[in-house]
Amino acid sequence: MAASPTSYDAIILGAGAAGLMAAARAGQKGMRVAVLEKADKPGKKILISGGGRCNFTNVNAGPGNFLSDNPHFAKSALARYTAQNFIDLVNAHGITWHEKTLGQLFCDGSAKQIVQMLLDECPDDRVDVICEAEVTAVEHEDNRFAVMASGQIFTAPKLVIATGGPSIPKMGASSFAYDLARQFGLKVVEPRPALVPLTLGGDDVLFRELSGVSAPVSARAGSGKKKAEFAEAALFTHKGLSGPAILQISSYWRHGEEIGITFLPEADAEWLIGLKKDYPRANLRTVLRHHLPDRLADALADRIGIETEFSNVPDKALRLAGQQLADWRFTPNGTEGFAKAEVTIGGISTAELSSQTMEAKKVPGLYAIGEAVDVTGWLGGYNFQWAWASGAAAAEAMSDPARVK
Structure with a gap:
């Protein structure tokens, strides 16, 4: 007997990357699925990703590329649905793609x-994607x-929370997932903005005058096991620091902590002393301008304060300048918040879920x-890979005949 219009095998809240993947896989397994999306169309966050071209995965995706209170939690799902699995799906649909850095x-x-x-992966006779469906009660x-x-009631023995986190509220993001989790007694790890620009104040505020200047750097943040370093570009903004290197370390940074920036990552600690021997009449400002954008070079030279020719500068002072350039310390006073965060760190605690099935214990x-x-x-592309993998894991578990009640 066919299911009534409001009765399904599973209800998925959210038609984003994870929700659509779960719906497609469950529908292909024969489940009747309702996907409820409050926006006017599905996949809105997918549509703006990657500058509109969607950085849909990363060939290097593995558990080490993820942060969680339980760093082992993601291993199972990521191992069972890999980046290559999604690439195969993309290829099967004739979508051409390219690899960047x-x-x-x-x-x-x-x-x-x-x-x-x-x-297209969602079988028409199995999956209903219903937009402009604002959930008012569960x-x-x-x-x-x-x-x-x-105004409608949907019922099912399975319910999937796939509404994301509060990052990019202008796209409709909210803390709905956490509120619903708490309703069912599940713990929530403190949500924070991640992959987000950092803001500068105090003595660092002068660097905001460099807005628009970008340079390759190595950036560090965090401590202990939650410490990370990324060698990519940093961008100075009218509020502070951004660019890939900064977005990466923002996930590891905590309020009140310093971050470390290495300008000229290829240079060793003694490089200025070596230049003194080869170019005794050179000065720090000129040398930095050879390697960095002029405005940045001038700002760093001004703060280091060495203006005379190298021949007049003691080796000790040059060594200290080299060390400062290799580990320049900033103390951000905050982030640009969920409005500019690409994702959210934290969320429904993994201690509450099965890493095999994504089901609440x-x-x-x-x-x-x-x-x-x-x-x-x-x-x-790593967060998309988690969406695909976790969505596939939940669908596999939901549609397992041994588990269907």
Whole structure:
């Protein structure tokens, strides 16, 4: 007997990357799925990603590229649905792509192709993607979930939280996933903006005058096991620091901590002393201008304060200048917040979920996937790979005949 219009095998909240992947895989396994999306169309965050070309995965994706209170949690899902699995899917749909730096894969055409591919993967007779469905209440009784959305009631024995985190609220992002998790007694790890520009104040505020200047650097943040270093570009902004290197370390930075920047990462600690021997009449400002944008070179030279020819500068002072350039310390006074954060760090605690199935241990039939969970990837396609992998893991578990009630 066919299911009634409001009765499904599974309800997925959110038609983003993770939700659409879960819907497609579950639908292909024969499940009747309702995907409820409050926006006017699915995949809105996919559409703006990668400058509109969607950095849909990274060939290097592995557990080491993710942050979580439990660094082992992501291993199972990532191992069972790999970057190559998604590349194969993209290829099967005839979507052409290219690799940029550091293993990042982008569509040759448009991110719209990825959204359409995911929708095409959803069997028409099995998956209903319902947009402009604002969820107002969720109830759980007699092993069934009832979801009230825009005046309709949807019921199913399986419910998947795939509504993401609060990053980019202008795209409709909110803390809905965390509120719902808490309703069911699940713990939430403190959510913070991640992959986000840092703001500068105090003595560092003068660097904001360099707005628009970019340079390759090595940037560091964090401490202990949660310490990281990335060698990419940094960009000075009218509020502080951005660019790939800064976005990466922002996930590791905590308020009140310093970050370290190495200008000229290829240079060793003694390089200025070596230049003194070869070019005794050179000065620091001129040398820095050979290697860095003029405005940045001048700002660094002004703060180091060595203006005379190298022949007049003691080796000790040059050594100290080299060390300062190799480990320039900034103390950000904050971030640009969820409004500019690409993703959220923190979320539904992995301690509450099965790493095999993404199902809540306390609430059978309740699943959480994607950015809603306390698993956050690096910049460069990693968060999409987590969305695909966690969505596939949940779908596999939901559609397992041994698990279907």
